[in-house]
Amino acid sequence: MIDNISWLAIYPEIVLLTMACVIALVDLGVHSARRTATYVLTLLTLAVVAGLQAMYASSGNTFYGFGNMVVSDAMGNWLKCFATVAMMITLVYARPYAADRGMMRGGEMFTLSMFALLGMFIMISGNNFLVIYLGLELLTLSSYALVALRRDNATATEAAMKYFVLGAMASGFLLYGLSMIYGATGSLDIGQVFKAVNSGQIRHQVLVFGLVFVVAGLAFKLGVVPFHMWIPDVYQGAPTAVTLMIGGAPKLAAFAITIRLLVDGLLPLAIDWQQMLAVLAIGSLLVGNLAAIAQTNLKRMLAYSTISQMGFVLLGLMSGVVNGNVDATAVENAYSASMFYVVTYVLTTLAAFGVILLLAREGFESEEISDFAGLNQRSPLYAGVMAVCLFSMAGIPPLVGFYAKLAVLQALVASGQTLYIAMAVFAVIMSLIGAFYYLRVVKVMYFDAPLTASNVSAPADVRVVLTLNGALLLVLGLLPGGLMALCADAVVRALAT
Amino acid sequence: MGLLSLAIWAPIAFGVLLLAIGRDEHARAVRWLALVGAVVGFLVTLPLHDGFQLGTAAMQFVEKAAWIERFNIHYHLGVDGISFWFVPLTAFITVIVVVASWESITERVNQYMGAFLILSGLMIGVFTALDGMLFYVFFEATLIPMYLIIGIWGGPNKIYAAFKFFLYTLLGSLLMLIALIFLYNQSGGSFDIATWHQLPLSRTAQTLLFFGFLAAFAVKVPMWPVHTWLPDVHVEAPTGGSAVLAAIMLKLGAYGFLRFSMPIAPDASREWAWLMIALSLIAVIYVGLVAMVQKDMKKLVAYSSVAHMGFVTLGFFIFNDLGVSGGLVQMIAHGFVSGAMFLSIGVLYDRVHSREIAAYGGVVNTMPNFTAFALLFAMANCGLPGTAGFVGEWMVILGAVKANFWIGLAAATALIFGAAYTLWMFKRVYLGPVGNDNVKGLTDIDSREFLVLALLGIAVLAMGLYPRPFTDVMDTSVAELLKHVALSKLN
Numbered sequence: 001m002i003d004n005i006s007w008l009a010i011y012p013e014i015v016l017l018t019m020a021c022v023i024a025l026v027d028l029g030v031h032s033a034r035r036t037a038t039y040v041l042t043l044l045t046l047a048v049v050a051g052l053q054a055m056y057a058s059s060g061n062t063f064y065g066f067g068n069m070v071v072s073d074a075m076g077n078w079l080k081c082f083a084t085v086a087m088m089i090t091l092v093y094a095r096p097y098a099a100d101r102g103m104m105r106g107g108e109m110f111t112l113s114m115f116a117l118l119g120m121f122i123m124i125s126g127n128n129f130l131v132i133y134l135g136l137e138l139l140t141l142s143s144y145a146l147v148a149l150r151r152d153n154a155t156a157t158e159a160a161m162k163y164f165v166l167g168a169m170a171s172g173f174l175l176y177g178l179s180m181i182y183g184a185t186g187s188l189d190i191g192q193v194f195k196a197v198n199s200g201q202i203r204h205q206v207l208v209f210g211l212v213f214v215v216a217g218l219a220f221k222l223g224v225v226p227f228h229m230w231i232p233d234v235y236q237g238a239p240t241a242v243t244l245m246i247g248g249a250p251k252l253a254a255f256a257i258t259i260r261l262l263v264d265g266l267l268p269l270a271i272d273w274q275q276m277l278a279v280l281a282i283g284s285l286l287v288g289n290l291a292a293i294a295q296t297n298l299k300r301m302l303a304y305s306t307i308s309q310m311g312f313v314l315l316g317l318m319s320g321v322v323n324g325n326v327d328a329t330a331v332e333n334a335y336s337a338s339m340f341y342v343v344t345y346v347l348t349t350l351a352a353f354g355v356i357l358l359l360a361r362e363g364f365e366s367e368e369i370s371d372f373a374g375l376n377q378r379s380p381l382y383a384g385v386m387a388v389c390l391f392s393m394a395g396i397p398p399l400v401g402f403y404a405k406l407a408v409l410q411a412l413v414a415s416g417q418t419l420y421i422a423m424a425v426f427a428v429i430m431s432l433i434g435a436f437y438y439l440r441v442v443k444v445m446y447f448d449a450p451l452t453a454s455n456v457s458a459p460a461d462v463r464v465v466l467t468l469n470g471a472l473l474l475v476l477g478l479l480p481g482g483l484m485a486l487c488a489d490a491v492v493r494a495l496a497t
Numbered sequence: 498m499g500l501l502s503l504a505i506w507a508p509i510a511f512g513v514l515l516l517a518i519g520r521d522e523h524a525r526a527v528r529w530l531a532l533v534g535a536v537v538g539f540l541v542t543l544p545l546h547d548g549f550q551l552g553t554a555a556m557q558f559v560e561k562a563a564w565i566e567r568f569n570i571h572y573h574l575g576v577d578g579i580s581f582w583f584v585p586l587t588a589f590i591t592v593i594v595v596v597a598s599w600e601s602i603t604e605r606v607n608q609y610m611g612a613f614l615i616l617s618g619l620m621i622g623v624f625t626a627l628d629g630m631l632f633y634v635f636f637e638a639t640l641i642p643m644y645l646i647i648g649i650w651g652g653p654n655k656i657y658a659a660f661k662f663f664l665y666t667l668l669g670s671l672l673m674l675i676a677l678i679f680l681y682n683q684s685g686g687s688f689d690i691a692t693w694h695q696l697p698l699s700r701t702a703q704t705l706l707f708f709g710f711l712a713a714f715a716v717k718v719p720m721w722p723v724h725t726w727l728p729d730v731h732v733e734a735p736t737g738g739s740a741v742l743a744a745i746m747l748k749l750g751a752y753g754f755l756r757f758s759m760p761i762a763p764d765a766s767r768e769w770a771w772l773m774i775a776l777s778l779i780a781v782i783y784v785g786l787v788a789m790v791q792k793d794m795k796k797l798v799a800y801s802s803v804a805h806m807g808f809v810t811l812g813f814f815i816f817n818d819l820g821v822s823g824g825l826v827q828m829i830a831h832g833f834v835s836g837a838m839f840l841s842i843g844v845l846y847d848r849v850h851s852r853e854i855a856a857y858g859g860v861v862n863t864m865p866n867f868t869a870f871a872l873l874f875a876m877a878n879c880g881l882p883g884t885a886g887f888v889g890e891w892m893v894i895l896g897a898v899k900a901n902f903w904i905g906l907a908a909a910t911a912l913i914f915g916a917a918y919t920l921w922m923f924k925r926v927y928l929g930p931v932g933n934d935n936v937k938g939l940t941d942i943d944s945r946e947f948l949v950l951a952l953l954g955i956a957v958l959a960m961g962l963y964p965r966p967f968t969d970v971m972d973t974s975v976a977e978l979l980k981h982v983a984l985s986k987l988n
Contacts, residue, residue: 376649380516380608391641396667397634403565406630406678410568413678424678428671435667439644439660447648447656481565488567 002066009065009072012052012080013121019045020114027107034099038107039091042114046088053081060493064127068189071127075259075339075494078486079124079252086249086346087117092465093354094241096458100361101239103149112149113245116142120253127264129178129188132257136174136221139253140167143246147238159237163246166220166230174217180210181266190265197268208272214261215276221254224314225283228307232291235303240360240367243299244353247306248346255342258317259335263495270321277318278423284311285430292437298356299367301437302349305393308434309345313338315427316408322415331495333414336488337407343487344392344400344476351469352389355382358458358466369441374450382456383445385470392473394438395431400476405431407484499560500545501574501625504584505618508538508591512614519607528599531610535595538617539588549581551969554977556627556691557581564631568681570688573628578974579755579825582967583624583748586832589956590744591617594737597840597949601736601847602650609650612642613737623749629677629688632756636713636749637670643738643746650735658733665726669716676709680761694760697986703765710758717750720810721780724803731799732852736843739795743802744836748828751809755821755978759813763982766814773814778907780807785914789921794845794852797922798838801878804915805831805886811908812893815900816982821975823892826967830877830885830960837874837953841867844946845926849935854925858932863939868927870942870950875923877957879916885960 007014023045027038057077064071091113098104119142122135144167148160182188184206185196196202216227223231235243262273288308295301316338320331359366359375359382366372376383392401405427412424458466476483498506511534519527550557556575564572576584594613602609619642622635640663648659681688684696698706716723727747731739759766766773781804788800805827812824844867845860846852861868877884880891890912898905931937942950960967 376605376608384516396641397637402634402637406674407568409675410678410681413675414682416682421675421679424675425672428675432664432668432671436660436664439663442644443648443656443659446645447659479564481563481567481570484565484567 005063006065009063009070010125012049012056013118013125015052016045016049016114016118016121020111020118023114024107024111027110030107033104034095035104035107035110038110039095042091042110043088045114046084046091046117050081050084050088053077053084057081057490060489062493062496068191069128069131070125072125073494075490076124076256078490079256079339080121082343082346083117083120083124083249083252086252086350087113087245089350089354089465089469090241090244090248092461093244093350093357096462097239097241097357097360101150102152103239103241109146109149112142112146116146116245117249120249123253124256126257126260127190129182129190132260133171133175133178135253136171136257139250140171143167143250146242146245147234149242150239153239155237156239159234162230162237163234170217170220170227173213173220177210177213177215177217180206180213184210190260193265194267197266207266207269211266211269211273212276214266215273215280218254218258218261219280222251222258222310222313223307224280224310225287225307228284228287231307232300232303235306236297236300236367240299240353240357240365244350244357247302247353248350251310251342251346255313255339259494262317263320263335267321267326270326271324274318274321277314281311281314281318282423282426284308284314285427289430289433289437293433295437296369297367298369298372298441301369301441302352305434305437306349308430309341309393311430312405312408312427313341313345315423316341316411319408319411319415319420322417330411330414332488332492333407334411335495336484336491337404337411339487339491340407340484341404343483344404347469347476348389348392348401348473351385351466351473352393354462354466354469355386355389358382358462359456369444370451372441372445373448375445375456377450378452378454379456381467385466386445387442388470388473390438390442392477394435396435398474398477400473400480402477403480403484499558499574500541500548501558501576501584501621502560503541504538504545504588505574505622505625507541507618508534508588508614509618511535511537512611512618515607515611515614519611521604521606524603524606527607527610528595531595531614532592534614535588535592535617538614539585539592542585542588545576545581545584549576549970552973554578554974559627564628568630568688569686570630571628572631573689574625575627576625578971579978580624580752581970582825582829583745583752584621586829587617587620587624587745590741590832590836593836593840593949593952594740596945597740597843598735598737599945601843605649609646609737612646613741616642616646616741620745620749624752627690629680629690629693631688632690633670633674633677637667639746639749640666643742646738647730647734650738651733653733655733658730661726662730665723666716669713669723672709673713676706679706679709690756694981696761698762700764700987703762703986704768707758707762707765707769710753710762714750714753714758715776717753718747718806718810719750719803720776720807721784721803724780724784727803728796728799731802731839732793732795736839736846739839740836740843743798743839744832747802747806748832751806751813751824751828754810754813759982760978762986764985764987766982767816770814770816773810774904777807777811777814778904780804781811781908781911782914785911785918789914789918791918792854794842794854794922794926795839797854797918798835798842801915801918802831802835804911805835808890808893808908808911811904812889812896815896815904816979817896817899818972818975818979819892819899820896821979822968822971823889823896825889825971825975826892826964827889829967830889830957833953833956833960834874834877834884834886837870837950837957838878840949840953841871841874844942844950848939851935854922856933857926857936859929859936860927860939862931863936864941866947867942867950870954871927872923873954873957875919877961878919880912883958883961885957887961888964
């Protein structure tokens, strides 16, 4: 007998699943080239789902469903809400691009992206190793199909293949690690695993052996060095609209499962996984920033920039526990800093790719940095939005990216550990290098002469959303307090149980 | 909304408005709107002067509101005797720059004017912020408009200059960011600067903080040996950019020493004062000599800025009334004089499109009115009594002699170099027979240029003849600061 609370816990997921199926059917009757009916219906569904999630989240209650298999808590609900909004924005930006490239002969793009979103929901709500794994597979399988949506394009097909092979391997890593931990603790339930590990009765070697694979699997999904190889290739090869679907909302889900697995489940092993995260973070900051300098392709540059940004997220995650002492304030500081970082990163990425998508025309991809030459003369507004994104990623105040870096650095310095403070200094120096390649794009847009004098035109929905997206980066930069408090509150509530 | 908020946000609001609605098709309207914005920005700073209470070191016109509660960051503004004069100075220079760029900028006028107005608001924010993080946000945010100003409207090598400016200053300020976060943790979660002033700190902590702040402020001032970005940037920046950079932006760094380094780490400041004095003297003497051999007028004035700012830091780190007040007066005076010097070069550059000294000669024959102004500013630059340039340098030298005769002597010799390079440049550019056809064809300044130069000329003379209003405002705050710095914070 399934109780009501279980249904309540997954109610938004049910809505999403039902509507995804309904929309797939409705789409059969849609004949317009831009699939307006499907598009509007999808956005409406997502808006309802996002509203539901926000309602759940702001109530702040934590409850479990289906025998502790899923959890509905403030952190998860906010992340799901943000992921939904991110997916809506992605679809708005993606539609004209996809329509121009024959990716909308059917409505698969909408259905697949809804299934991908459902996968993210399940990952975020999962309180059980297998549920998390199921959600991950649903997300990645939908993503493989999305990358391959442009069947006639060789690079996209190649990217899909790479993504599939490496993604499958990462899933294998994760599953293997989870099975080791299951074998050691005898449970798939995250709460039970925590209790078992915390009891100190389990053999440490087995746990750490499993942990290594879990961390490697997560590192693949987050795309951090040395498991980052697929990121540049897939970012560059995939159709830009799909790149945004992979590089945007899923980062929120990847963050959520990292918290669920490492913090909720394996916090007693913090000393072990923090060392691993530290190495991953340093590698990501180093490789991401240095490799980005050499890129001429903007999508590839942003891919490397993502790697370095994820390094910052890991820095936040690794600073929560100092010497194995779990201190509530430090935990809150560190994980809420990471959450704030991921959320603002996704928001920034959306706007940056939004501009790239906007400039792409039929038969012209606009993904080389030089394609942006003189954008300021052609369209001050979109050049401004892009500049805001770039300065934000570089961490220059008063843009929101600065506060994200500030929060992470604060968490590191607050630990009082010499090693952590040294890492903060290292991160700062790396972000100086990062500033160089972001500035280079600003330079191309503002200082160089335009190659074409053509004006940039965009459909009304794209124009409005993109402008709002850019403005939001600025507004959050002037008033970041609300989102910061929200993240802190969400993390506190999620970890309280 | 308080007066200080108004002084910050009024120009920014006008700047954003210009960016949003301005188009080159109606450049005239854009210029007038920019002027209105700049004048409004200046007018709102005037009531500050009437309302300012002398004889107290307390912060005035204080505004405080929670900003980012999670990190206990406040929107906390206020001015004391140290920061007061920079608020109207910034707004004044912005008006000057808008008028001076009236005709020389013809492309993307709205972005140019908007950037200067926004920059003006941000710089006032730096001078009035009483919260460490608010200070940092304003301090860093100034990089964005300046980067665009140099890169879009600069000279042939503008891109190199823009990057050098941005990355050089960013490196310094990022180290300061770590210092600020460290202080936040040390003080139990506060970004309040006044709290930090009272915070006891160990010797090691003070030393680290001192050098963290030094990284940011020394680059900004700039002090020798991290001054190399300044000449490159000045040469490439448009006239307005150079003027704002020299007149205001360099002061952000010097101001930081008084607001952060000295009161927060007084023991380290005293311990390392010898280093600061040595670097300042090198700036004053060695960079003065470097200025003498420059062939490019803007480069010459840029090096002379480094030398003049050396007087400022020298004054601060000899820790007496005369020195610190002299340094502050020198900052304001240099704001007027260097701004005027760069604008004078701009007047010539607009006509001949060369900054080489050798491209001129005998300008006095064709531009007599302009040469009169140029002579005044040149005299002020060498520190002639009766001009603004004299007061600050004289006070610093007196203070230095009081502290140590030899430091005073070294600083005083620098006055000779200052006179040498300025007058030599003046002779080669303005005096003598007409040098070439370019000079022969020059037309004298029009009424707009006359207005700009006259306003600055009046300021330079007024400050030189009657510096009392400036020093009166500073006295109490400077005395209080010195009293504070003399006390040890070691625990």
